[in-house]
Amino acid sequence: MQYPVNEIFQTIQGEGQWTGVPALFVRLQGCPVGCSWCDTKQTWDVLPTNKVANDVIFQTDGSIGRWSDLDAAAIIAGFKTQHFTAKHVVITGGEPCMYDLRPLTDALHSAGYSTQIETSGTFAVQCAAETWVTVSPKVAMQGKLPVLTSALARANEIKHPVATALHIEQLDELLAQIDTQGKTICLQPISQKPRATELAMRVCIERNWRLSVQTHKYLQID
Numbered sequence: 001m002q003y004p005v006n007e008i009f010q011t012i013q014g015e016g017q018w019t020g021v022p023a024l025f026v027r028l029q030g031c032p033v034g035c036s037w038c039d040t041k042q043t044w045d046v047l048p049t050n051k052v053a054n055d056v057i058f059q060t061d062g063s064i065g066r067w068s069d070l071d072a073a074a075i076i077a078g079f080k081t082q083h084f085t086a087k088h089v090v091i092t093g094g095e096p097c098m099y100d101l102r103p104l105t106d107a108l109h110s111a112g113y114s115t116q117i118e119t120s121g122t123f124a125v126q127c128a129a130e131t132w133v134t135v136s137p138k139v140a141m142q143g144k145l146p147v148l149t150s151a152l153a154r155a156n157e158i159k160h161p162v163a164t165a166l167h168i169e170q171l172d173e174l175l176a177q178i179d180t181q182g183k184t185i186c187l188q189p190i191s192q193k194p195r196a197t198e199l200a201m202r203v204c205i206e207r208n209w210r211l212s213v214q215t216h217k218y219l220q221i222d
Ligand SMILES: C[S@@+](CC[C@H](N)C(=O)[O-])C[C@H]1O[C@@H](n2cnc3c(N)ncnc32)[C@H](O)[C@@H]1O
Pocket: 031, 037, 038, 039, 040, 092, 093, 094, 095, 096, 118, 119, 120, 121, 135, 136, 159, 161, 188, 189, 190, 191, 192, 214
C-alpha cells in the first residue's frame, strides 16, 4: 500500500499526552475537512503537479503541498537512512485516516516503533490495536457524526481545539455519547490566542482535563 507522504521529520511531540517525547512525524497529504484555522493548509490537495522524488520529503517545507508515494518499507528504510533515533512515530496530515493505516502501523510495530495517529474523526480509523489514537473532533462536518462517534469510541485521547465557550458545549455533547473511561481529554487552544488559552486553562482546572498547548510553536521547532 502506497501513502502520499508530504514530509517526514524528527522532532519532539508538541501536543497531547505524549508531549515532550522524541518522535518521527509522517505527514500524509490530503484533507477534505477545511478547518478555517488549520495550521497545515498546504496538505489539503493532492495535486499530480506537486509530486516529488522520495528523498525530497525528508526536508520539511510547509510552503507547498508536495508529496511522494511511499509504502511502509520505504518509510522505515528512510528513517534508517536519516539516522533518526526516536522510537515513537506520529502519523498525521492532512487527514491520515483517509488511508488504511493497518499496513503502516503493523510494519512500524514489527520494526520496534510505537505509533500514534492524529485524526479529525471524519474517517473510519483503520490501524493496529496497539496504536495510540488521538482524535481532535471536527464537529462541523455535515453528515459525518456516526463516523466521529465510532472514532471517539476508539480514541485513547480526545484533544479538542477550542477558542470559544461554544466549542466546550460541542465537546460536552460529543462526550455524552461515549464511555470516556480511560480516555485522556485535552483542550488545545486554537492558534495560541490568549483568550482561547485562558478559556482552556479555566475549563481544564474545573473539569480535571489536560491542557495541550502546541509547545513546538512556542519553541519554534517543526
Ligand atoms: C494539522 S491536524 C492533522 C491531523 C488531523 N487532520 C486532525 O485535524 O486531527 C493536527 C492537529 O493540529 C490541530 N490544529 C490544527 N491547526 C491548529 C491551530 N491553528 N491551533 C491549534 N490546533 C490546531 C488539529 O486540531 C489536530 O489536533
